[in-house]
Amino acid sequence: MLLATSVLSALVVGFIGYQSGRSSLRDAAFNRLDEVLSAQTRQLEAEFRYLRESLVIYTRGSTAIEAARAFTAGFDQLADATITPAQEKAIVDYYQTEYAEITSEATGQEVDVRGMLPTSNAQKYLQAHYMAPYPDWNDAIKVDDARDGSPWSAANARFNDFFRQIVHRFKFEDALLLDTRGNVVYSAYKAADLGTNILSGPYSGGDLTDAYRKALETNVVDYVGVTDFSNYQPSAAPTAWMISPIGANGRIDGVLALQFPTAGVNRIMTMEGKWEEAGMGETGETFLVGPDGLMRSNSRLFEEDPEEFETRAVEAGTPPDVARQSLQAGTNILMQPVSDEATRRALKGQTGTIIEEDYLAHEALQAYAPVDLPGLDWVIIANIDTEEAFAPVSSFTRNLVLSTAAMIFLVSIAAMLLARLFIRPIRRLEAGAQQISSGDYGVTVPVHSKDEFGDLTVAFNDMSRNLAIKEDLLNEQRQENNRLLLSLMPEQVVARYREGEETIAQDHQNVTVIYAGISGMDELAADLSAGEGLELVNRLVRQFDAAAESLGVEKVRTLHNGYLASCGVSVPRLDNVRRTVDFAIEMQRIIDRFNSETGNRLKLRAGIDTGTVTSGLIGRSSLAYDMWGSTVDLANSVQSGSPQPGVYVTSRVYDAMNDTRQFAPVDAVDVSGRTEPVWRLSEHRA
CATH class of the missing domain: 3.30.70.1230 (Nucleotide cyclase, GGDEF domain)
Structure with missing residues (x-):
């Protein structure tokens, strides 16, 4: 009865503890993922606000205004500039080798560069002096003066370091200055878009063109336009822009366009590779998704093992050519589709957590929310495999089962011991009697109670004590007899005498x-x-x-x-x-x-x-x-x-x-x- 009651109590307590602990641990896993999502969202929004405010400060400053005027004037004076045949050939060679190779690697397709070749004298002049001689863009941005004596080079020598510092400090991909007619009068990296016109040139009609028009048409002093990532041919990677008009006192002298860095977005979303330190374990990650259902940041698996990502993405339903193109371009942005339930809910403006299959067809614990970035309809997703997220639940369940089993075992042992407790006095007296019968007269049974068993034990101990005293006297007598015999005869004779x-x-x-x-x-x-x-x-x-x-x-x-x-x-x-x-x-x-x-x-x-x-x-x-x-x-x-x-x-x-x-x-x-x-x-x- 005692055993049954104890086991039942242990089972009830274990069941209640399991329900409570399991619920608490699951809630803790959801809360931890929500905290990571909130932290990533705050960091991303803060980074965007910082860049936007910095851009407003730069475009309202005198340096940017003077630069816009100087580069525009210098650009206009190059309309009648002389281009030598050697310069013409250097430009064509650059487009057919460097530009075509970079674009082919990014898109995976052959590129016909004839439509990209510069047409105006100003564009040809600038690309001949600042682009064609420097196939490496990192070298081109360092050139402040081509020593050609042109007013544009004078402006570049004066202001190039200003824009170069903006690009390097904020890790932008490029910085463009555009005049009010759509001409790219300055490029920090002196790429293929230097000297082109975004309204009528080969790169017109994209997000940059739309954002440029809005910047010119706005009447807001602190206007900053932000575009989503899109393909921009002069760049080898998907490009987003932050654009703000340059000017003061109601006059617009130009537009500053900063090419938003994909590396900056990936740095925040991938936690600089320190996922485990950020509490995301071995499978957790955060990423951005645009309104088109395509990623706006890289996947964790893509960063850690691109080939494994390609295999698992294809197994999850991603078209093989899309997965392969991601590897060729070195990014998931605008390539990897995400169509899980968490993304659909976030695109509808909802916030929450669910357990569903993620974009790699793994069951995952997912947290989702829209991101407050003016001009961008992005959502942020944080997910971690359920097996890892609920590992504490599994460990808790295993430990609880083991501890309950151990408790039942201990209770069973305790019940057996307690059951034997009632007859322990009799067992002690029985053991004492057996010791006395074997000749051990010095046995004493401890007295643990004052009842009848205690009285019986006291009497037994008195008997044992008296027998021990008599045994000691007999032993002393035997020893004395033995000593006397040995004093009278040899030990061998004593042994024979004792044997009869x-x-x-x-x-x-x-x-x-x-x-x-x-x-x-x-x-x-x-x-x-x-x-x-x-x-x-x-x-x-x-x-x-x-x-x-x-x-x-x-x-x-x-x-x-x-x-x-x-x-x-x-x-x-x-x-x-x-x-x-x-x-x-x-x-x-x-x-x-x-x-x-x-x-x-x-x-x-x-x-x-x-x-x-x-x-x-x-x-x-x-x-x-x-x-x-x-x-x-x-x-x-x-x-x-x-x-x-x-x-x-x-x-x-x-x-x-x-x-x-x-x-x-x-x-x-x-x-x-x-x-x-x-x-x-x-x-x-x-």
Whole structure:
């Protein structure tokens, strides 16, 4: 029940969070796109206002007025100028090579330049001196004076830098000065339209002509005419114009026409290539569309990968020749059609956001709005692929599903733990009982409640504590018993005794036995109390035991005034004879040290033999570990049969040690009807 309630709660909370979060993230995506659209619109409108106001300032200034008058006068004086055949040929060659090549690359078609050749003397003169010698327009704009001595060149030397600065600072494509008769009396870049007449010449009849007429006919002092992008043959790219009359005090001396830069529009719309920094991600973009449904700025994909743009545009329905022409011209302006729903609504003056297929047939989140540019019916579109725009929604949904699943899992675990919580006291007592049954009497079950389970736990802990105390006492007793057994017999005999063997005896080969007696002990003890005498004996025995342990000699038993030990019983040793003799010498030193410290006169008499012995337990109710055999008897006889103190050895010990120790022969002893030679260990080594 607890689990079902918790899971249901998690699902309800997750569903509500999903609906709320999804809606918020989708709104945030739309709002972000609206913000980008608004920012781009404001920037574009501000740029246009700045250019328009700057143009008004220039055309009302004295410099522009004087320039218009000077270039017009100079142009009129070239009506009768002489044109040499060489100059005529240079002009024709320029049109047939440079001009034709540039125009063909821009349009993708062959151009017949015969109709474009200059006809008037003034036009021929200017193009012969300022255009034909400079195929690169960037070189032509730098020429202030052709050194021909004409009044037009004088005017150019005076005013060319003024217009050149306007073009460079505001990044216009060109600047034209037109007189009141339609003649192009000045061109900053000295292109093919220099000296032509836009009312009757080869480039008449276009948007520039219409805008020029309106500028002359207007009575507004601050009039600025703006044309939409259109094809203008002297330029290699679609061209838009900003036109304003030049003059003051009601007199018009000419018209200044600035060729609006496509690069400036693209710079704003493409965010200078910094789409991601502007918040448009990997697929977002903004672009302009004109009333004819053609782009007025470049596509992002066109800027990043023109070939990929061509492929996708053709797949989306763009005619292949149109897509190919965009690549040849290097621009989408007036070439790429846009006919999606967002553009249609924006052209109707509407503003909003929708999700539709864009001009590349990708589902996209689109924001649209008209642009407030006087004289231009452009709209602005901002779009981003829905997959990228709603990526936070997908991520949020995935995280929410995972977190809800994790929550349900954790709730399930918590429910299982809580269900087990009710029987946890019993489980703890059960586990404690199992530990006690396995011999762990130190277990303590924690008390977490004051109910019946708590009382039961307290009683259980008391029982466990009492059992632990009794177990500790038993362990101490076992350890004491073990220590006593090990002090009475070797560890191997103790192990056999614990296993239940009743008759424990074992023969040992190659064992050396020392039987030592201390004379003078009884006389010394007679003058002492029982406790003092016992303390004296224990003092010597403890030193004997320490020496035996350090030399690998095993004590068999201790007498009041004697000591029986062996070497090679529990641990077989090849040098058991040497160790036993060294032990006897160490016992003599202990006696000598004791005498010098206490002033007593104890004496050591020890007998050593080597051979076969038998060891084992003797008795039943009162056990004793002992060693017996002829080797033990001989060692006892050797020490007891010599009246003088010292270390006495048998012939077998003598044979083993005479190379390293000095021995002196003494009286033999009789053992079991046979005579045994005896040697006494000298005080000094060999």
